[in-house]
Amino acid sequence: MSFKIAIIGAGSVGFTKKLFTDILCVPEFRDIEFALTDLSEHNLGMIKAILDRIVEANGLPTRVTATTDRRKALEGARYIISCVRVGGLEAYADDIRIPLKYGIDQCVGDTICAGGILYGQRNIPVILDFCRDIREVADTNAKFLNYANPMAMNTWAAIEYGKVDTVGLCHGVQHGAEQIAEVLGAKSRYELDYVCSGINHQTWFIDLRLNGRKVGKDELVAAFEAHPVYSRQEKLRIDVLKRFGVYSTESNGHLSEYLPWYRKRPDEITRWIDMSDWIHGETGGYLRYSTETRNWFETEYPQFLEAASKPIDPTKRSNEHASHILEALETNRVYRGHFNVRNEGIITNLPQDAIIESPGFVDRFGINMAAGITLPEACAATCISSINVQRMSVHAAISGDIDLLKLAVLHDPLVGAVSTPEEVWQMVDEMVVAQAAWLPQYAHAVPAAKERLSKSTVKTREWAGAARRNVRSIEELRAEKAALKQAG
Incomplete structure (x- = not known):
């Protein structure tokens, strides 16, 4: 078999390596092409060197290309995998820092809550750019596999507005x-x-x-x-x-x-x-962990490159869905997994337009979902609260309607438990102003938001949170790793 897989956000080095080795565990996939694309030439160079080393060590005919030109990477691609984080750690830090000023303490902040909603506002315009390029230059029947959070919002936008065959994947x-x-x-x-x-x-x-x-x-x-x-x-x-x-x-x-x-x-x-x-x-x-991981990878890169010289071991293939879906679609070896798709009757007591995650089977005919599932009432109620937030967030991201964005944040379960409407209105203004570089759809709203912030009487506080830890240095990480090795 010979086809092309494009990976957008391939500079997510560890995850890209995992997807790559998983896919090459399928014997029929030895002769495919991987096209890597990312905004960072530096990260692209690192991951391409690692993947080239894997190909060489295993004597494979697999081709690996890398470019910052996304459309070039997508040309003719049968499968497109996205693992992007728009705004990187800089914007992510604001997703955590600013809500803390208003008493909202998040652990991850990438799904809903204040951080996850703003993360979606940054990602969705970019997701729609991906979809446009997929429609225009990728294979006619291309499938978009989205790994990027906020999963439901990104997948919702790609299906409803991007008009691309999309499935969301998580572990x-x-x-x-x-x-x-x-x-x-x-x-x-x-x-x-x-x-x-x-x-x-x-x-x-x-x-x-x-x-x-x-x-x-x-x-x-x-x-x-x-x-x-x-x-x-x-x-x-x-x-x-x-x-x-x-x-x-x-x-x-x-x-x-x-x-x-x-x-x-x-x-x-x-x-x-x-x-x-x-x-x-x-x-x-997760912000601390992501920062430490980035720092660790940059410093320990020679060791990561050396490790890439080992033979691929199919028995260590991960349980990430992507390679198994591709194998089922291409070889008809049936795979059962849990996939993020539009509901449309799959779960009886959730809204039809929602992006749900539920069991399905994959073969040459595609992803075939098991329909007619009914959730316990408490589970459905909790899911519906989040779905309502997701729907408003997606529509706000598409329209650039800052008032709808504020309503989405106001209806978030944790935000609503902690903050008043006045606090939410100011918090969203502050987050939109801080992240304006990644929120082009709100450019028209930024001047008025700045004006409101200059006159605000809502009190905030500088708070690290209830359970914050400092980012560890490379030296501290090395010492901890050595201690664990000695103890083991």
Whole structure:
């Protein structure tokens, strides 16, 4: 087989390498072309050198090209994979910093809440640019695989406004299933069967079978509470399991910021989170992790390049969906996964226009979703709150309507639990002004926002958050890694 895959945002070096090696685990894909594109020539150079080393070490005919010219990379591509972060860490820092001034403490801030909504405002115009280029220069039947957050908003915009065949992909379901398999004592993840459905980052394990036996709520609660690690790291997630009756795919930190109950007061935040790793609820945890990872990669690049000389091991193929979807579409080897698509009857008690995440099967005929799923009422209610925010956010991003953007933020569950309407109006003005360079659709609204900010009487505070950690230096990371190696 010979076809072309374009990766937009390929400067996300670690993730691009994972996708690349996963895809080359499929024997039929040895002779394909990867076209890498990114705004950063520096990052493109690093990732191309790594991928070229992999190709050379494995004696493959695979072709790798790299260019900052996106349209050139997309020309004739059958598959386009996006893993972009518009605005980079600079804009992301404002997604965390500015809401903290108004009492909104986020762990990740990339899905909904104040940070996730503004992230969507930056990404959606760019996603539509991608879609235009795909329609104009890519293969006629090109498929767009979106890995970029905010997943639901980006996928919603690409389907409704970009008019491109799009599927959103995430790994939350797989990670949740691995946890469940572990606490239930499964010898491998293949002993666990499940139906997981909802919306991205709010997906629910509504049916669990261990070796064919149905697993109920009480058994699952007892298993998590008995686990020596998860009982401490996933306190909030276990609490939701007890109250809702089903387990969420999302980590303690992710889940905490989609709900109005657990991060509304500083003392409540520290009660429910765990500081052993950022993903369990640390304030701005993913921002810190992303900053450290970038710094670490820049410094340790020679070691990453050296590691690329090892043979590809198909037994270590990851559970990221992309390679498995491509394999199913091209070879007809059927793959079952969980995919983000437009609802249209798949989940009976969620809005038809929503982007849902639910089970489906892939073969030569495409992605075929299992329809007619009904969520437990509490799960549906929680999802619908987020869907309403997502819908307004997408429409605001398309129209550049700053008033609609403010209403979207106002209706966010955590924002609404913490902030007054006056605070939300000022916060959005402040975020739009700070991020104006990445928000062209709001250029007309920036002067008035600046004027309102100059006259504002809404009080703010400089607050690091309830559970903030400083970014560690390269030396600290090296020392920690050496200590873990010695202890292991």
